Each structure stands twice: as structure tokens, then as C-alpha cells.
Amino acid sequence: MRRNVRVALFVTCVNDTIFPDTGKAVVRLLRRLGHEVDFPEGQTCCGQMHVNTGYPEAATALMRRFTQVFGGYEAVVAPSASCVATVREQYPRLAAAAGDPALAEEVTRVAGKVYDLSELLVDVLGTTDVGAYYPHTVTYHPTCHSLRGLHLGDRPLRLLRQVRGLRLVELPEAAECCGFGGTFAVKNPAVSTAMGIDKVTNVISTGAEVLCAADNSCLTHLGGTLSRLRAGVRTVHLAEILASVESGAA
Amino acid sequence: MGEGALELLAERIRDYRAQVRLVRAEEIPNAVAKALRARNARRIVVPPGFPAEWLASGECEWLSDEGPLTPAELDRVDGVITSCVVAIAETGTLVLDGGTGQGRRALTLIPDYHLCVVPVGRVVRTVAEAMPLLDPIRPLTWISGPSATSDIELDRVEGVHGPRTLEVIVVG
Amino acid sequence: MSGHTYLGMPAFPERSAAAVQDAQLRHNLRHATRTIRGKRAAVIDELPDWPGAREAAKEIKDRTLRHLDRYLVQLEEAVTAAGGTVHWAADAAEANRIVVGLVEATGERSVVKVKSMATQEIGLNEALESAGITAYETDLAELIVQLGEDTPSHILVPAIHRNRAEIREIFQRAMADWGRPAPGDLTDDPRALAEAARLHLRERFMSTRVAVSGANFMVAETGTLVVLESEGNGRMCLTLPETLISVVGIEKTIPTWEDLSVFLELLPRSSTGERMNPYTTTWTGVTPGDGPQTFHLVLLDNGRTDVLADQVGRQALRCIRCSACLNVCPVYQRTGGHAYGSVYPGPIGAILTPQLRGMQSELDASLPYASTLCGACYEVCPVAIDIPEVLVHLRARAVQESGHRAERLAMRAARWVLERPVRLTRAQNAAGRFRRLIPKRLPGPLGGWTDTRDLPPVPRESFRAWWRRTEKGDS
Numbered sequence: 001m002r003r004n005v006r007v008a009l010f011v012t013c014v015n016d017t018i019f020p021d022t023g024k025a026v027v028r029l030l031r032r033l034g035h036e037v038d039f040p041e042g043q044t045c046c047g048q049m050h051v052n053t054g055y056p057e058a059a060t061a062l063m064r065r066f067t068q069v070f071g072g073y074e075a076v077v078a079p080s081a082s083c084v085a086t087v088r089e090q091y092p093r094l095a096a097a098a099g100d101p102a103l104a105e106e107v108t109r110v111a112g113k114v115y116d117l118s119e120l121l122v123d124v125l126g127t128t129d130v131g132a133y134y135p136h137t138v139t140y141h142p143t144c145h146s147l148r149g150l151h152l153g154d155r156p157l158r159l160l161r162q163v164r165g166l167r168l169v170e171l172p173e174a175a176e177c178c179g180f181g182g183t184f185a186v187k188n189p190a191v192s193t194a195m196g197i198d199k200v201t202n203v204i205s206t207g208a209e210v211l212c213a214a215d216n217s218c219l220t221h222l223g224g225t226l227s228r229l230r231a232g233v234r235t236v237h238l239a240e241i242l243a244s245v246e247s248g249a250a
Numbered sequence: 251m252g253e254g255a256l257e258l259l260a261e262r263i264r265d266y267r268a269q270v271r272l273v274r275a276e277e278i279p280n281a282v283a284k285a286l287r288a289r290n291a292r293r294i295v296v297p298p299g300f301p302a303e304w305l306a307s308g309e310c311e312w313l314s315d316e317g318p319l320t321p322a323e324l325d326r327v328d329g330v331i332t333s334c335v336v337a338i339a340e341t342g343t344l345v346l347d348g349g350t351g352q353g354r355r356a357l358t359l360i361p362d363y364h365l366c367v368v369p370v371g372r373v374v375r376t377v378a379e380a381m382p383l384l385d386p387i388r389p390l391t392w393i394s395g396p397s398a399t400s401d402i403e404l405d406r407v408e409g410v411h412g413p414r415t416l417e418v419i420v421v422g
Numbered sequence: 423m424s425g426h427t428y429l430g431m432p433a434f435p436e437r438s439a440a441a442v443q444d445a446q447l448r449h450n451l452r453h454a455t456r457t458i459r460g461k462r463a464a465v466i467d468e469l470p471d472w473p474g475a476r477e478a479a480k481e482i483k484d485r486t487l488r489h490l491d492r493y494l495v496q497l498e499e500a501v502t503a504a505g506g507t508v509h510w511a512a513d514a515a516e517a518n519r520i521v522v523g524l525v526e527a528t529g530e531r532s533v534v535k536v537k538s539m540a541t542q543e544i545g546l547n548e549a550l551e552s553a554g555i556t557a558y559e560t561d562l563a564e565l566i567v568q569l570g571e572d573t574p575s576h577i578l579v580p581a582i583h584r585n586r587a588e589i590r591e592i593f594q595r596a597m598a599d600w601g602r603p604a605p606g607d608l609t610d611d612p613r614a615l616a617e618a619a620r621l622h623l624r625e626r627f628m629s630t631r632v633a634v635s636g637a638n639f640m641v642a643e644t645g646t647l648v649v650l651e652s653e654g655n656g657r658m659c660l661t662l663p664e665t666l667i668s669v670v671g672i673e674k675t676i677p678t679w680e681d682l683s684v685f686l687e688l689l690p691r692s693s694t695g696e697r698m699n700p701y702t703t704t705w706t707g708v709t710p711g712d713g714p715q716t717f718h719l720v721l722l723d724n725g726r727t728d729v730l731a732d733q734v735g736r737q738a739l740r741c742i743r744c745s746a747c748l749n750v751c752p753v754y755q756r757t758g759g760h761a762y763g764s765v766y767p768g769p770i771g772a773i774l775t776p777q778l779r780g781m782q783s784e785l786d787a788s789l790p791y792a793s794t795l796c797g798a799c800y801e802v803c804p805v806a807i808d809i810p811e812v813l814v815h816l817r818a819r820a821v822q823e824s825g826h827r828a829e830r831l832a833m834r835a836a837r838w839v840l841e842r843p844v845r846l847t848r849a850q851n852a853a854g855r856f857r858r859l860i861p862k863r864l865p866g867p868l869g870g871w872t873d874t875r876d877l878p879p880v881p882r883e884s885f886r887a888w889w890r891r892t893e894k895g896d897s
């Protein structure tokens with residue numbers, strides 16, 4: 001396991017604004033493991049919403065900012081698989097469409113150092129046991145971007161299995177999309193809701209107290225559905241579970 | 251064709267719910283007679299060039315297609331016997347090209363029973379290996395099991411418009 | 423695509439909202455798509471090198487599309503040399519005119535048809551009908567659709583939205599109007615239903631002199647057409663009539679005979695989940711003494727060359743219509759095919775229809791948004807069409823059309839905020855301060871969220887504010 005890696009946190013605009021606890025959990029977790037965490041304050045948003053809704057120019061502007069802000073770091077971590085996927089998949093396309101070879105090169109260089117939290121822990125820092133304690137029954141939903149975009153595979157599950165006190169229960173039909181899909185959730189609310197209800201029905205069937213995922217956007221959708229159904233299941237980001245320790249700091 | 255290709259072919263054809271017999275060359279006439287007797291199939295169409303020595307059964311009336319047979323006549327026979335030009339083991343596929351012992355396409359289409367003898371040396375393992383052995387100028391029919399449909403609830407049902415029963419004798 | 427106007431048709435969100443309420447439909451779709459997904463996965467896993475085969479198929483199609491003009495000329499020459507006649511149709515109207523003329527020239531008043539997406543796309547059956555010619559669909563699912571006066575909802579299994587009980591009811595009600603009636607004691611056993619279709623169509627196959635088909639592939643080098651099918655109705659149509667008319671989209675071309683092999687490996691496994699489909703017929707022009715003695719090939723453009731001009735969008739033309747993307751699509755599984763308002767439903771429809779028809783209508787402009795971008799379609803596509811990439815690309819085109827004014831403004835505002843951290847900080851502070859004033863139900867389009875889902879509480883302090891206050895989180 002590596003020590004003393006200097007990691008830049010790309011907290012993402014959604015976490016920054018709505019889920020600051022997720023960002024704080026990443027900071028706490030990485031520092032506990034002996035790494036240095038920096039939060040470059042020039043950061044804003046990766047541009048995912050813009051590019052996926054059909055506004056590539058706006059996304060390109062945000063991409064330029066992102067590469068400037070994070071260009072100098074050895075490793076960048078984002079607690080959001082979909083934002084990492086945007087950087088990895090969309091940035092090269094946006095740069096190509098912008099017809100700027102220098103930008104394209106820079107984007108590829110920077111994108112290669114941007115990791116989802118579980119990738120950073122398992123692949124870069126070389127650990128699956130982060131010394132966490134979380135005495136709850138948890139089920140894990142692999143979001144589409146973690147599964148098919150980043151191919152995270154079982155990395156998050158390997159991390160969760162090492163958490164003391166945690167009972168991991170398998171989610172039926174886990175690979176299926178939860179129905180969030182960014183603007184899809186508001187542009188096609190009926191289908192989005194139908195998908196969300198099917199997903200939470202599977203979640204409830206596991207008997208878990210906590211639904212965990214690597215993306216707060218999907219968790220917002222599922223949490224909102226669970227809460228409306230008064231299902232009594234909480235949604236918690238993977239980072240927050242991994243940051244928890246015996247004293248109950250989460 | 252490699253190790254076990256004949257067995258693989260037989261297994262894959264069986265997966266389509268067709269009957270398969272693996273026989274030695276000298277057993278062909280017997281196998282043919284047995285298959286036809288088991289179905290009580292007596293009026294059998296025989297395409298031009300099909301080896302006469304394989305048709306030993308005295309109980310059958312062998313119908314030739316010189317004429318040729320009309321669709322209505324084909325609809326009244328008990329079955330058809332043919333060979334094939336290539337058989338593909340991995341996919342359990344028989345390919346007919348209308349050449350010797352196979353006849354024109356209608357012969358293996360309208361009768362409700364098709365008995366196909368796969369001669370020695372015609373089995374390849376993969377689709378890719380079959381391609382260079384086939385002449386695209388000839389009309390080809392690739393047959394993988396009896397006719398079937400999955401149109402009702404994506405549930406496979408054998409036997410729609412083509413022969414509802416396919417039987418194969420693989421010679422090795 | 424066809425001459426219809428899609429203006430005024432409700433957009434995807436409205437059409438699908440109605441569909442998700444239909445419990446029977448959702449049950450039928452769920453059952454059917456799950457069955458096929460399992461089968462597909464098993465036979466794809468069996469391939470020694472699925473990624474390699476997929477890459478090869480993609481490469482062949484891309485190469486063909488790059489030089490399509492050349493391959494089409496080669497195809498025409500080969501078909502002509504083998505005794506066929508080739509016609510070129512720029513659009514649906516021209517294709518229909520050609521086919522109607524060819525049928526009329528035979529003096530026949532009816533044709534038998536093999537399931538074909540291209541002829542549905544151009545509305546050929548309706549064109550024939552207005553010329554007094556009856557088109558009989560012979561594929562079981564197409565027969566169910568035709569007898570039920572319905573429209574197809576799936577590429578491979580057009581009647582996927584119907585279950586066995588509904589099919590039995592349709593057969594009993596309508597078969598008599600079209601020919602031989604259904605047996606009086608018909609049950610809803612799929613075997614019995616298939617048998618009823620066999621009997622209903624048998625006489626028709628034996629007596630009809632003209633057939634209309636599409637094709638899965640056309641081999642430029644040899645002039646060979648290829649049709650994959652299961653039931654034998656295709657063989658009946660391709661073999662027994664005197665005249666065969668095939669209407670095929672120009673993108674169905676592949677360069678060589680050898681190129682066909684990878685597609686024969688991939689298509690059946692991806693579509694019906696079989697190692698090979700029961701019947702594949704290949705033919706080259708006409709063969710004396712075997713099959714139709716007159717063969718016409720109508721090459722259909724109908725918007726395809728426009729799609730070809732779009733660097734990102736053109737990959738949709740690689741599609742081999744296997745329907746694997748429909749079967750894995752979580753949206754399709756809940757809405758069914760009719761919500762897409764096109765003969766091409768599901769993920770492939772969402773990228774193909776707006777390209778073929780343009781995005782002037784509200785319906786067509788809504789199709790690129792009919793996806794969560796979950797990526798399941800891309801993962802199974804045997805020709806590696808990156809459907810999410812094309813969807814995003816088409817969204818950028820859609821916002822240029824009218825109807826997106828409010829959204830454009832919102833996006834511009836969001837960009838303004840996000841371009842400078844200080845603006846973002848100010849917005850976050852405001853949100854934190856006024857968080858108790860945010861209503862439980864949002865107004866306008868955002869109400870789509872709060873109608874069914876609660877909003878997360880807005881925290882008092884953003885991450886960035888916490889980082890500052892605690893001096894880099896060190897407190």
C-alpha cells in the first residue's frame with residue numbers, strides 16, 4: 001500500500017452544493033490512510049449536464065477550466081463515477097470537436113490521472129481494507145457509469161467487504177439502470193419513476209437498512225423515491241461508509 | 251475438421267430438437283431405412299444424383315423430381331431425403347446448394363419431413379471455414395434445426411412453415 | 423422516412439407515460455425481453471472472441487460505408503449479370519411507385535411478404551393497398567400485427583407487446599377475413615397458435631405468384647442477397663413465387679462473400695439468442711429451374727445518404743437490426759415500441775429515426791432524450807454502435823431546433839454560474855440561506871421530479887464553504 005500520495009479532490013458541483021458530507025468523507029478517509037488531500041478552489045463542474053443535454057460549447061468551456069485547475073496534480077479523485085466518466089469519455093470528444101490539438105493532448109493527459117474513489121483506493125493506493133467500521137446491513141447499486149462507463153467491476157464490493165460490522169446483501173438485477181439519467185429524470189418523469197420504483201423494490205426486497213452507490217446523483221433519485229414511499233431505507237455514498245470508524249464519526 | 255467435430259455437430263443439431271444418428275459409411279442404407287420406417291414415411295422425394303445404394307428400403311416409393319413435382323404434389327409426399335454440401339459443427343448447420351443429391355430449394359421446404367445425410371468429409375468446425383467451400387452463385391439454404399418461431403412471448407416453438415421434423419444422419 | 427408527417431404527434435414523454443401505465447404491456451415486455459436476454463448472453467459467451475468478432479463486424483461496415491457508392495455500383499453490376507434487375511429509389515414515394523409498377527406489370531392483385539423493416543419504413547403495404555393490391559404478411563408476428571390492425575413494436579418480434587391469450591383472440595376474430603379461418607378449438611398454446619398460422623398461410627404460399635422481401639445483407643462482390651429467418655415463411659416467399667421483388671436499404675451492403683461470415687456468427691446470437699437461426703437463404707440473381715425466374719432489387723436511400731454525411735451519426739448505419747439493444751434497454755422495456763412513433767423503436771430507433779426523418783416534429787426531437795445514457799445498448803451491440811455517443815450528439819442538434827428556449831436560458835445561466843468559482847460560491851450561499859423556502863413540489867418542468875420523488879435537503883454550508891471555514895478541513 002502506498003503512502004503520502006498528494007491527491008487533488010474534485011468534489012463535483014453536486015456534492016459541493018448538496019452533499020458536502022461526501023466530500024468531507026473523502027478528505028477524512030484519505031488523510032486517515034496517510035495521504036495529502038488538496039481542494040483546488042478554482043474548480044466548479046465537469047460539464048456533464050451540459051454535454052449530455054446538448055450544450056457542448058458550454059461543456060467545453062468547463063472542460064478548459066477543469067484541465068487548468070487539475071493539470072498539475074499527480075492524482076485527482078472524484079466521488080462520482082459519472083463525472084469521472086465524463087472526463088474520460090466525453091472530454092476527448094469535446095476536444096476533438098473543438099478542433100484544438102493542444103487541448104486534446106492536455107485533456108488526454110489530465111484525464112489519465114482522474115480516478116473514481118474506488119479506483120484510487122484499489123488501483124493507485126493499493127488497498128481494499130481502509131479500516132472502516134459500519135455496523136449496518138448494506139446493499140450496493142453499481143451505477144451505470146461505474147459499471148459500463150468506468151468498468152469498476154467489483155472494486156467497490158471488495159472495499160465494502162472489508163468494512164468491519166457491515167453486512168453486505170446482494171441487490172437483485174443490480175446492473176439495471178435506476179432511471180435517473182440526468183435530465184432524463186425531468187424530461188421523462190414517468191419512465192424515470194417507473195424505473196426508480198422497480199429499483200427500490202429490489203432494494204427493499206434485500207432487507208438492507210442502507211443503499212450504497214458511488215454516485216450521489218443516482219442516490220438522490222433513489223433516495224427521493226424511497227423517502228416518498230416511506231421505505232425506511234437510507235442512501236449513503238460509498239465514501240461516507242468507508243470513512244466511518246468505530247467512534248461513529250460518519 | 252479437427253477432433254470431435256462430428257460429435258459436436260451432432261450435439262449442436264440435437265440442441266435444435268432434431269434427431270441425429272452418427273453412423274459408419276456401410277451403415278447408411280440401414281440407418282435411412284430405419285429412420286423412414288420409424289416415421290412410417292413411404293413416399294419419399296429423392297433429388298437427382300442422390301446415391302441409389304443408400305436407398306435400400308423396399309417399403310418406400312422413391313419419387314424423382316424430373317417433371318418437376320408441383321408444390322401441390324410436394325405437399326402430399328411423406329418426406330424428402332437429401333445430402334448437403336457442407337455442415338458446420340459449431341452452429342449445427344447444414345448447407346444445401348442445390349447440387350448433386352440436394353435438389354432445388356422447394357424439395358426441402360414443402361414436405362413436412364426432411365432426412366439429411368451428411369456425407370464423409372463435409373463437416374467443418376466454424377462458419378468462417380464454410381464460406382470458401384460455398385459458391386454464392388448457387389442458391390444456398392442454411393438449415394439449423396426444424397423450422398421454428400419465437401414470435402409468441404419469445405418462447406421457441408418448433409415447426410411452422412418449413413419441415414416440422416428434421417432428421418440427420420452424420421457419416422463418419 | 424415515408425411521406426407521413428409526424429408533426430403534431432405527441433412526443434416521447436407523453437406517449438411513454440401512457441405506456442408505463444399499461445400493466446399488461448409491461449408484464450409482456452418484461453417477460454419476453456428477460457427470456458431473450460438470458461439466451462443471448464449464453465450464446466455470446468460461447469464465442470471464442472466476442473470483442474474481436476464485434477470489432478471485425480464494425481470495421482467491415484465502416485469500410486463499406488466509406489466507399490458505399492463504389493460498392494453499390496459493384497453490387498448492381500453483379501446482380502444484373504446474374505439475371506436480376508436493379509432499381510434505385512431516392513425516397514419512400516419513389517420506392518413505392520417502383521414496386522407498385524412492378525406488381526401491376528405482372529397482372530397480379532396480391533403479394534406475399536417476408537418481414538422487412540425497409541418496406542415498413544416506406545409504408546409499402548399502404549401504397550399497394552391504394553393501388554388495389556393486397557399484401558399478405560407471412561411472418562407469424564407480422565401476421566399477428568396485420569390481423570390485429572396493429573403496428574409493430576419490436577424489430578425482431580413485432581408483436582412482442584401481445585401475449586398468447588391476446589394472439590388467440592386476434593386469430594379467432596380476424597383470420598376468416600383474410601383467408602382460412604382459425605380452427606374452432608384453438609387454444610392459446612404457442613404450438614397451437616403456430617399451427618393455426620401454418621394452415622392459414624399454406625394455400626397462400628402455394629398460389630401467390632409475386633413476393634416482396636427485404637434482405638439482411640447484400641454482397642457487393644457477388645450480387646448475393648441474404649435473408650435470415652426462422653419459420654420458413656421466408657423460404658416460401660423467396661422460393662415458390664415466379665417474381666421476387668426485394669426492397670433493401672443501401673446500408674445493407676457488405677463487400678465480399680467472406681465478409682458475410684462474421685455477421686452470420688453475430689446476428690442470430692445477438693437477436694434470437696441462437697447459435698444459428700433455423701433458415702438462411704442466399705440467392706444471386708435468378709437460377710434456372712430453382713426459385714423465382716424474375717428478380718427485382720430496389721435499392722432504397724430514403725435519408726440514408728444524409729445520415730452518411732454526419733461523422734458521428736453515421737455509425738447508426740452499421741446496424742444489422744438484431745434488436746439486442748431493445749431487449750436490454752430499461753426504457754424500452756417499460757414503454758414498448760409504440761412510444762417511439764417509428765418502425766425503428768428502442769435505442770437504435772432513438773438515434774436512427776431523428777436522423778432519417780429530421781427533428782422538425784416534436785416527437786422526433788424528443789427521441790434523442792428517450793434514454794438515460796445507461797450504456798446497456800452499446801455493450802450488447804454486435805457492431806459496436808456507441809448509441810449514447812450518438813444520442814448526446816443528436817441532443818446538441820436538437821437544441822438548435824425550436825422549443826428549447828427555456829432550457830437554453832437555464833443552461834446558459836448554469837454555465838455562467840459554473841464558469842467562475844466565486845459565482846458558484848455566491849449561489850451556494852444563497853441556496854443555504856433560503857433552503858427552508860424551497861417548496862416540496864417544484865413548479866414547471868421540474869415538477870416532473872417532485873411529483874414522485876422527494877428532494878434532498880439543501881445543506882446550510884457547501885463543501886467549499888466548509889473547506890474555507892475549517893482551513894482545509896483541518897479542524
Ligand code: SF4
Pocket residue numbers: 692740741742743744745746747748770799802803804805806807
Ligand atoms: S443498434 Fe446494434 S444492437 Fe441495436 S439493433 Fe442495431 S445492431 Fe442490434
